[in-house]
Amino acid sequence: MDTPNRRYVEFDLPATPSCTSAIGQAWARVPEPLPAGERAACVARIRELLARERAVLVAHYYVDAELQELAEETGGCVGDSLEMARFGRDHEARTLVVAGVRFMGETAKILSPDKRILMPDLDATCSLDLGCPAADFAAWCDAHPDRTVVVYANTSAEVKARADWVVTSSIALDVIADLHARGEKILWAPDRHLGDYVQRQTGADMLLWQGSCLVHDEFKGTELELLRAEHPQAKVLAHPESPAAVLAQADVVGSTTQLIEAARKFDAGLLIVATDQGILHKMRAAAPGKTFLAAPTAGNSASCKSCAHCPWMAMNALSNLAETLEHGRNEIRLDPALGLRAKAPIDRMLDFADRRKRRVQASGDLARDTALYASVGPA
């Protein structure tokens, strides 16, 4: 049963060599919001602590709007997981505070092994990460030695270390299309919806791990049809972790950064958004005057696991951010050898993105260059 600051959540646990598919159970410790009178003092204290620790705050689009604003106001960044890691890697600060979920902190550590990486709560996890245990994943890879292993960024360092490629939602299509053109067969993990989308778009030979994001998995195609019928002028923006029935109705399918850009550019005043509702803070800022509707989930019925907001992203708050900085708690630690192995497939993706960018720049095709630049990025 949920308690005031502990939420129990269920998610699909895919079939693995060691277990048939099941419902996984996890929890999220969501801090109580600070009373209004204490918020300003807490924000001021965090500013002081960031300066004292010479730290920079990097936040994901799905965390609380106050944290996003604080990151930007203090010279940090708000972005998707890869933008966060790249920003942290290239920033001069020796301490990065990552407001997001654990795999994001790990990715920051993989790319910046010499920096101190802190997080408001190290137990903030992800159903994709939980649904892809490293030992089961390794056994699956061992059973298919003829396939190139491509994993999504939402995985543990151990799973990344077993992969040939790490990809983000925006570059997955291009990487898989390139591998397919070379005649390579793919093992894909862990998100089944993104994998299915990429497979349909590229025609590649892919075997899919059956994990899912508990937020996006909840969006419903039939209810979306009904909502569109009510608002025929609305455009639909969907993240590719959503089910195929939702993606089939989307005007734009893209990563978080791409969806924010689409919200800004679209010539429509009403937008239906199928991704975590934390993104609306940035979308509203990018497209003032437009109206955003959340894509329908199972609503308030018993089967709604997330109601379109990630319970683990909600574990990041002003209070535990201040505590983390005050006491230097919650540091991400990673075996350096594991970090090096996990870095190789990430570097392969970054090199691919850079090569592609240079090719397009050399062609002088600015329209394509712009499109490309928008699509190089994140999960």
Ligand code: SF4
């Ligand atoms: S929104 Fe989904 S993919 Fe993102 S951290 Fe939460 S569970 Fe994982």
